[in-house]
Each structure stands twice: as structure tokens, then as C-alpha cells.
Amino acid sequence: MQDSSAATPEGGWWVYIARCADGSLYTGITTNLDRRLGQHNGGTASKYTRCRRPVVFVYREHYSTRGHALAREAAIKALSRRSKDALVETKRG
Numbered sequence: 001m002q003d004s005s006a007a008t009p010e011g012g013w014w015v016y017i018a019r020c021a022d023g024s025l026y027t028g029i030t031t032n033l034d035r036r037l038g039q040h041n042g043g044t045a046s047k048y049t050r051c052r053r054p055v056v057f058v059y060r061e062h063y064s065t066r067g068h069a070l071a072r073e074a075a076i077k078a079l080s081r082r083s084k085d086a087l088v089e090t091k092r093g
Contacts, residue, residue, distance in 0.1 A: 010088050015076065017059035017088060020052035026079035029069045029077045033057065061087045 007071050018026045018040060026049050030036035039045035040055045049055050063069040076084065 012062055013062045015063065015069050015072045016025070016057050017076065018055040019058045019088075020049055020055050022052050024052060025058075025088075026052075026055065027073055027084075029066070029073050030037065035058065043082045044060050059091055061091075078089065 005075055011031070013031055014036075015029050016027070016033065016036070018028070018037075020026060026040075026046070028036070028046070036045060037055070037057060041053055043050045043053065057082045061072060063072060076087070079087070
């Protein structure tokens with residue numbers, strides 16, 4: 001994992017898992033983690049997180065292309081909650 005501040009110097013995409021105030025998990029992608037976290041906590045990022053604020057990022061992975069990030073996002077979303085929790089525990093965001 002790399003530093004999450006602003007956009008990554010080499011560009012690319014981040015896949016992230018956010019833990020919401022109600023304990024649920026939200027998975028998404030972005031090119032800028034700081035901006036996206038602000039959007040989630042400002043209520044402008046997604047309908048799901050809007051009523052579950054605040055959110056914190058608990059996991060992240062970097063990908064060089066949007067296509068790879070989208071594929072990984074879909075794979076994570078298909079995981080069971082138990083598997084997502086295990087993933088978060090292996091690599092804290």
C-alpha cells in the first residue's frame with residue numbers, strides 16, 4: 001500500500017473499503033482518497049454512506065488502471081461480510 005495523501009504521484013486508482021458509523025462496509029474506487037473521504041463525510045459521495053456518516057477508510061489497494069480497479073471493486077463487493085472483515089484485518093487502510 002502507498003501513502004493515501006491527495007492523488008497518487010504516479011496516478012492510478014484506489015480501491016477502498018470504508019467502515020460506516022453503523023458498522024457496515026462500503027467499497028468504492030477513486031483517484032484521490034482524501035477528496036473521496038471528504039465527499040463521503042460531506043454527504044455528496046453516495047446515497048449509501050450519506051445516512052451512515054461518518055465513515056473511515058479501513059482498507060485500500062492501488063491499481064494503475066481504472067479497469068483493474070473496477071474488477072477488484074466488483075470482486076470485493078462479491079465477498080461475504082466475513083471475508084471482507086478478514087481482508088480489512090490483513091491490510092489496514
